[in-house]
Amino acid sequence: MEELILTSIAIGIKSVIFIIGMFLLAAYLTWIERKFAGHVQQRPGPLHVGWHGLLQPIADALKVLTKEDIVPSGVDKVLFYLASLLAFVPAIMILAVVPFGQPVNLFGFEIKPYITDLNVGLILALAFGSISIYGVIFAGWASNSKYPMIGGLRKAAVLIGYEVALGFAMVGPIMQAGTFSLKGIVEAQQGLWFIIPNILGFVVILFAILAETGRTPFDVQEAEAELVSGYNTEYSAMKFGLFPLAEWYIATFVLSAIAVILFFGGWNGPHIFGPISPFVWFFLKLAMMFMFFLWVHWTLPRYRVDQITELAWKVMLPLSLLNILVVAIWIMIFG
Amino acid sequence: MELTQIAFWTFSTLAVLSAIGTIFFRNLVYTVLSLISTLIMVSGLFFTMGAELVGALQLLIYAVAIVVFYVLVISTVPEFKGKAVDPKYMLLSIPVGFLIFLELAYVSIYGVWQSNTGIFSPEVIEKIGNAKAVGTMLFTKYLFPFEVASLILLVAMIGAIIIGRKEEKQEAQG
Numbered sequence: 184m185e186e187l188i189l190t191s192i193a194i195g196i197k198s199v200i201f202i203i204g205m206f207l208l209a210a211y212l213t214w215i216e217r218k219f220a221g222h223v224q225q226r227p228g229p230l231h232v233g234w235h236g237l238l239q240p241i242a243d244a245l246k247v248l249t250k251e252d253i254v255p256s257g258v259d260k261v262l263f264y265l266a267s268l269l270a271f272v273p274a275i276m277i278l279a280v281v282p283f284g285q286p287v288n289l290f291g292f293e294i295k296p297y298i299t300d301l302n303v304g305l306i307l308a309l310a311f312g313s314i315s316i317y318g319v320i321f322a323g324w325a326s327n328s329k330y331p332m333i334g335g336l337r338k339a340a341v342l343i344g345y346e347v348a349l350g351f352a353m354v355g356p357i358m359q360a361g362t363f364s365l366k367g368i369v370e371a372q373q374g375l376w377f378i379i380p381n382i383l384g385f386v387v388i389l390f391a392i393l394a395e396t397g398r399t400p401f402d403v404q405e406a407e408a409e410l411v412s413g414y415n416t417e418y419s420a421m422k423f424g425l426f427p428l429a430e431w432y433i434a435t436f437v438l439s440a441i442a443v444i445l446f447f448g449g450w451n452g453p454h455i456f457g458p459i460s461p462f463v464w465f466f467l468k469l470a471m472m473f474m475f476f477l478w479v480h481w482t483l484p485r486y487r488v489d490q491i492t493e494l495a496w497k498v499m500l501p502l503s504l505l506n507i508l509v510v511a512i513w514i515m516i517f518g
Numbered sequence: 519m520e521l522t523q524i525a526f527w528t529f530s531t532l533a534v535l536s537a538i539g540t541i542f543f544r545n546l547v548y549t550v551l552s553l554i555s556t557l558i559m560v561s562g563l564f565f566t567m568g569a570e571l572v573g574a575l576q577l578l579i580y581a582v583a584i585v586v587f588y589v590l591v592i593s594t595v596p597e598f599k600g601k602a603v604d605p606k607y608m609l610l611s612i613p614v615g616f617l618i619f620l621e622l623a624y625v626s627i628y629g630v631w632q633s634n635t636g637i638f639s640p641e642v643i644e645k646i647g648n649a650k651a652v653g654t655m656l657f658t659k660y661l662f663p664f665e666v667a668s669l670i671l672l673v674a675m676i677g678a679i680i681i682g683r684k685e686e687k688q689e690a691q692g
Binding site for chain 1: 548571648
């Protein structure tokens, strides 16, 4: 009994640290995105609140939290409230299985920079990432209005296509590592990164992450030009804020972490930064990956819905299957 | 009480409650929502029993991949129509439902009866891991049922494609 309480408290504290850290990080990811978008479009981005707009995320958070929270009278109230949480909570739950580095010894304590190291971590991460899609779909339905509804249905159609391709593309690294544990996959890449035989799988995963998080070439669910603002048209204040926070920042960040773990050796790298070098390498790679998604987002125009589903079933799925074949041959030759 | 025991009672209570909700909610979308909840709770039960792989796959395949299709279809029903109730099928559905319940109960009890006879005791599974145990069983002892299941799915897929095709042709003519 005592042990149970102690473990629960330890896991609780750790989870709270992870969640608060993620919130702060997500707030500053919005700043990074706005700066990045600004410079992509040849303008400076936020400048006035703090040095180079460094306090802008805090001002934004205060603004969003203190705004009037309007609930339209035609909506299904329970589902309307539930949907914004349903999008947000599973996205943050992915953090439970993503490792951010090796265990390190600090002041005599062993600090593990992950919450759990489950043997099925990768499948769980995929599942949580997809459950948060229900938030978008139910938000569309609960709003009881045309544009949100179309947005939610589009998201469901996009998800169905890319979920399959994403799952198959992850099979390559799993085959090479022989485990579903994200930590185990990183440890299997100490020699060569898995990007080498898995290049096709990596391409598929890039597309699938863009589609799952609804970033620009695939943002048909909110398509401002056609659907006003898509599934979150009827939302306001913090309920509105949770959707982009969950999808564009937390989900993109965590899925970039998973992509780095699967293909770029996670925290493996030369020990040139002393004891913290695993963290430095991991966050450097992660930042590169995240910036790549921002770059794509702010450069490309949007696909049509039929182009997206066609791409998913006719190009991405065959490519991911071909990737499995290539990796199988690679394993046969190089062991 | 141990952690697994607390988890078991929590998950099973919530699973039963949301299963009841699935049957009795009159709003179609709420029905789907409580179906999702049931599936997630059942996956939690798998986790408490140490079958992590099955639990995670239950979450990924049933709670997400399959129910998203249901949601896609059901959420196209407008809200006021989603609340309609038609009792005329009750007469047929109660005996059929009871028969299905008997079959499932028989299979579950038989499964519990048989579960301890295989070579995979909890200690062995702890050592080699869930994925290996499931894979070994699937591709040796249950290879034939596995292949039959995939054949049935293939037939269903071809059927779906043929049905989908026909409609497209008619549209093109009209």
